[in-house]
Amino acid sequence: MLFTPCETGGCWSCAVEVNNEVKPACTTSVGDGLVIKTRLADSYIPRRIVSGFSGHPVGGVGTPWWLKRERGYIETACFAAGCNFRCPQCQNWDITYMGKGRALAPAEAAELMTAARREYRVDRMAISGGESTLNRRWLVKYVKELNRLNPDPEARIHVDTNGSILTEDYIDELVEAGMTDVGPDLKGFNLDTFVRITRVEDQRLAERYRDTAWNAVKYLVDKYKERVFTGVGIPYNKKLVSLQEIGLMGEKLSEIDPELQVCVLDYRPEFKRMDLVKPSYAQMLEVYNILREKGLRTVTCQTEYGHIGPEL
Ligand code: FES
16 A cells, blocks of 8 residues: 555655656556556665755754854755645645655755755754655655764754654654754644644544654653754644643643743744734734743744744
């Protein structure tokens, strides 16, 4: 059975051989006379569509907050196409859902990222998306290769993810490969909120994705607190999540670790949700205060005027 998490031709998890050429099954039309092999040769090197490879002045949720205060570029980032979520307010929808671009082998992507690191003179190298974790073989090889090309102790390899398929053994494999920083983006605590934000309509699947992401945060803290920097993202827009639920998420995250970095993203009008209104500074300040009251000590909130916290 093929694993087809994105179904938009981006992640290449579903790669098959069609007339001796490897293609994503989900976007390749079936025709008469095609010879299709669903089992690829052992020598097949995984591929996926990744683009970007340039300097980033802001960073992601897994970027340590103190770096966000610096001017200029703080990391280089690339963006993997394909996602298992269908967030109607996706801020990167053109890269995520269009499946456009060249599918790269892990070594090619690692070389481009290493060159970008040199060009922008930074130490952090982030992969975001789309959902970076969908093609596991690809990501693990990419992180390993990046680690090999950047052996200096200053190099940081940062994975941004929705955490939905980030199981404990997958985390172990990524850490072993060389991942140093990770930013799991939690899309809600209540299932109805999670579904509203991600539009994963299959309730059982949505529940599994949500639980895997929350468990990933706990596992990262319990097992890798000293070795891997974890920064968690949570969403806020009053049309998508209530302040009561923000409090609940704060409580649960504080139980996992009150020191955990938590970054609240102000969800704004994007893509298919142009009806959303960008949260005001006052609303984000309220969110910040709620999370601090729940015991979290390292909270940042994205606002129209830059970040609030954490030393406010
Ligand atoms: S499931 Fe086919 S490319 Fe992602």
